[in-house]
Amino acid sequence: MNYKEEFYGFYREPFNKENMTSENTIIVFDTNSLLNVFRFTPEASKEYFEIIQSIQDKIYIPYLVALEFHFHKSEALLLNEVNVTKFKNNFSKNWNKVKSEAAKTLFSGLSYRNDKDNKELITYLSDLLNSKELDIENKLVEKISSISKNQTNIFNALVEIIQSKTGERYEQNTIINIEKEGDERYKNEIPPGFNDANKKLSRSYNGIKYQQKFGDLIIWKDIIIKAKEDKIKNVIFVTSDGKRDSKTDLNHKVCVGKDGNGKEKYQIIGPRIELIEEMKNETGADFYLMDELEFMKHFSQEEVPSRVFKSISDTLLDFAKIVSTSLNNDDVVKPFVRASSQSVNNRPSVIKRRKVTDISELLKIVENDYEISDVIEEYLKTELPNMDFENKYGDLGWGEFEYVTITEVEIEKYTFEDDFYEIKCIASIDVNIDFNIVTKNPFYEEPEDPEFEYESSEIDGTFEISFIYDLDYDTFDDIEIIDFYI
Secondary structure (H helix, E strand, O other): OOHHHHOHHHOOOOOOOOOOOOOOEEEEEOHHHHHHHHHOOHHHHHHHHHHHHHOHHHEEEOHHHHHHHHHHHHHHHHHHHHHHHHHHHHHHHHHHHHHHHHHHHHHOOOOOOOHHHHHHHHHHHHHHHHHHHHHHHHHHHHHHHHHHHHHHHHHHHHHHHHHHHEOOOOOHHHHHHHHHHHHHHHHOOOOOOHHHOOOOOEEEEOOEEEEHHHHHHHHHHHHHHHHHHOOOOEEEEEOOHHHOOOOOOOEEEEEEEEOOOOOEEEEEEEEOHHHHHHHHHHHOOEEEEEOHHHHHHHHOOOOOOHHHHHHHHHHHHHHHHHHOOOOOOOOOOOOOOOOOOOOOOOOOOOOOOOOOOOHHHHHHHHHHOHHHHHHHHHHHHHHHHHOOOHHHHOOOOEEEEEEEEEEEEEEEEEEEEOOOOEEEEEEEEEEEEEEEEEEEOOOOOOOOOOOEEEEEEEEEEEEEEEEEEEOOOOEEEEEEEEEEEO
8 A cells, every 4th residue: 555645635745836837726815815915014915915916827716705805895995994084083182192292201301490491391392283283184194095095906906816816606506515515514524614513694695695604615615616627736725714723624733732821732734634635536636725924935026024924923813813702703704803903003902802793792782881871861851852742732841851761772784993993883772761741830820839740751762873882992982863763
């Protein structure tokens, strides 16, 4: 028995790109590896995209990857669109703080004859900065806009590349057959995709419907068909999905000890043997799995700066850690977790389990949040006296607020802002309102007689409210009432 033939997956030659051509090789990107073009820092994004450009003749994008990319691209691009507005709001809110901190830093070590000298310097600095405020703001807005514009240009260029490299839309019968096979594969933990077996959601688009738990398997079958049809000899799949410890259906991992907290540490050896063997048996091709960093190392024409590698490495590790806490979320791309603390700004990383990882959890928080209740109460205190009770009480009756109870919340629309730190929502909030209808006492004559009469009442109403929820700090901002009706 020839071991190298019988146990091919264990004796595969190390990766060598020298003999890889556009005729015998395809490089496949998963959804996240495409979206990471917008998640990396601007410098890292540029380097990563230029390497993608350089190998575009070898690229193949499975149809489902392209579909999921379009489901989530608006979330990524939205970060760029809101940056200018977000900055302007922050600038106006924090300008005085900037002046104060500048004065403390610049003048704290100086000696004066008296406190008057110190105040004079602070006033002078404040006036000087105020005279330059608009110019400073405009220059910073211009810089932020240029970064956002560059990201948009990269997106357009990326689409230009991958749209001509995308596979055909599947027939529904093909999806049904893959899902039937998937049921058996997942029972026996045959990769890829069995880690997603508990996902519940389905997606529909343009006449096809698929269960999201079979997304990885559908993509895998697509790659096999492409490799078989084009007689491909090398299949390279770029994904960082296998980096998290809980993901066991892509990479073969071995335990190499424990960290300082006693948690087991794993080292990735390579793709699961089953994947290597299935690709070889079905198509005759060698299968290689690599994350974005490995891809850049292998295919960059020039040496990539170490700071870029570190930036990307930190981003991928952050993403792996956070996604590992949110495995019950059914989206291929986790919208309620931050991709990286470095993607757009320098806000400190918050690697923790967020209270909100899906919309249902946000509904509960909205329902019980005192800030939103306060906004509703203040609105009712102002508006109830002006509400029309003419049908029952003529033009004499008016409402006096007592109490409001939120009975149901529905998120009608949401978008992501500030590098996935915040989610902007429009919510429909059903309420029950306890109040008094106040009328003039028609028999009021003497001072000892009550001038007004009060009748307890209640009505059901609905508020349409917009707000921004901070995912890391569990706070609400910019709460506004759009409409109210009963």
